[in-house]
Amino acid sequence: MAEVKKNEEPRIGVFVCHCGTNIAGSIDVKAVMEYARTLPNVAIADDYQYMCSTPGQNKIAEAIAEQKLTGVVVAACSPRLHEPTFRNATKAGGLNPFRFEMANIREQNSWVHMHQPEEATAKAKDAVRIAVAKASLLEDLVPKSVPVEKAAMVVGGGVGGMQAALDLANAGIKTYLVEKSPTIGGRMSQLDKTFPTLDCSQCILTPKMVDVYRNEGIELLTYTEVEQVEGYIGNFDVTLRKKARGVITPAEAEARGIVGGGCTGCGDCVDVCPVIKPNPFELGMAPRKAIYIYHPQVSPLIYTVDFDACVKCGLCVEACGEKKAVDLEMKDELMTVKVGTVVLATGYDIFPIEKKFEWGYKNYDNVITSLEFERLICASGPTGGHLVRPSDGETPKKIAFVLCAGSRDSTGVGKPYCSRFCCMYSLKHAHQIIEKIPGAIPYIFYMDIRSFGKMYEEFYYRIQNEGAKFIRGRVANILEDPVTKNLHVNAEDTLLGRPIDMEVDMVVLAAAIQPTAETEKTRRLFGVSCSQDGWLLEAHPKLNPCGTTTAGVYLAGVCQGPKDIPDTVAQAEGAASAASIPIHRGEVELEPYFAQCMEEKCAGCGLCVNQCPYGALSLVEKDGRTVMQVTEAKCKGCGTCGGFCPGGAIWMQHFATPQIVAQIDAFLLGGEQ
């Protein structure tokens, strides 16, 4: 039970940080420190170059012991950065870590008022006064330890998600890999070669897919989507929707009592299916039946019925025969799993480049995207690896590549950011046509070539030497010759300073990428924020690039922002490692910002009960009267109940009403009027 009033004289220590010149450059730190000495309850005030350094932290610990402090205030950067640091220093000095309060005089002061030193200093004084007021009323709190479920979930089975799942499972953690499509592999399965080494994409991907499939620690849930998420770090209850696949696995057949049944991947059903639709894996450039596998290397090798296309003729059921693998009446199933941590690796989509109408994609036959190029140049693709013009099946000789198509575009139609891998894959494409088509010349229209990775610049030189032509300039528009279906690329060569009208056989647009359509839904399910451009937001761009602001949820791959395969895999390993830490520790500490009922004030009206989004509150009978009770395990400390109780009967630990009111009073009544 919380103490409402403490019987101690507050003795607060105030420490003002210079942060080099970050703070001291616009705030008179000495003046702020001197001012702190004049405030009520302040026992000692000091300043230091870098409070977060070891000597800085030692100052806090020493002062606590020497001055018998009851609370500590550090005026420095944001509590979102260093509150944990200074809480530890407070603890090291022998005080409860929650007896610490921070005044943000950097992010919300010196950095935003750089040219107003007087006002900034006054604001810093106010911030210190407000913090001292709160620190004077802080109480001891004990973080709540909760056990962590020894299981993890990875959402998205591209190369990032697969790597994260493998690492987690190999670290001995039961891992659910949830993939919405019928197979794992992601975008990488659609690629032909990969820069800069030119390994065949499928050749390096397929063994990983097999590893995932065979790994006993991974429960692979393909054709499955996240429906609902409840709980918090250590204890997420995730409800999954296993979409009706129309086909059962051998294991599922056994469960249904069909001996030796289930899908063996023979494909007999495909031959008889009468429905023909465009194949999305081949980007519509090849046909697909209503019963299908996504591509030849799928894992797991199980067919899927496209119920949007299926006419339920039943021919596939017949063709499958005794295996009885096809079930056209199958329904979606819901299942719930409990996991301790989650890695999101949901990848990206291609920006609909037809929106940049000036380049004629979807209007002109011979304007294609780079992803279509990957399929056309791939030996297992719709043309068997022969790059041909969609208009007439001829082999193109003169091919223009338009880089930054929709990227680095501030017109409002495209994306302001760099999609990061288009330069490199376009160099790869240039190499592929030089290698495959004798006499073919790639013309690369670029703004800058961004070849930043290991061995990337060397790859760029190699492609230059192989004979690719580079034209620095943005393509203004493309016009089609209606008879030959050749294309006129109009641009300005900014190096030579003259306009160009180049006739080519084919144009490849290196289209920008964008967050997937479901990103918004997924991030809301898991309570993760997004950046301005829609990519999932990391906890800190430099110091915590795999974490999110939701404890226990981590990010891997392009869902966090454009990155190529090496960077995706590296981040996935980081995310897996971060996600395994709470699980291996076995318990996590939750910040003890719980609600508490002050029973003597509670009228038992029950108005607060419906305020709590987590159902943490209930009414109970106690000593012959009705009072509210908090279930701590459910309370997340938002304070919504505490902001509502008409009788002021709810004590919000660390954000209690007297503490907040003291802050308000300190600002408005405490300073020079």
Next chain:
Amino acid sequence: MADENWKPKIIAIICNWCSYAGADLAGGARIQYPPDIRAIRVMCTGRIDPLFILKAFQDGADGVLVSGCHFGDCHYLEGNFKAAKRMFLLKSVLKNIGLDDKRLRMTFVSASEGAKWGMVMEDVIKTINELGPSPLKEFAR
């Protein structure tokens, strides 16, 4: 009262997860805005008891800003809806006691909207400057 040296006293009560993070981001990006607002951090705008705001006005605040996550983005699902409802009711209370309800403002600034935070600061300060000192100021202790 209408003295030339008057500077508005404005208090912002903002949630940890979105607006506070957005304000920090504005700092990282060195977005410059006028310095008349002091911020108090709570975990969620749902924590904000309307009495806090009345207390601030009673203490002579010229303006109060409440800022949280966008709807649907609240770290605790729906605290900001509840806060918005309360602020809406509170505005009518303010009018009844003779305060211009523009002195209370609720905004939604996400963790990635540093530039927006700067604009909110400019705008709130401009509004309060136009309204002048709070008529309750003289009653403040």
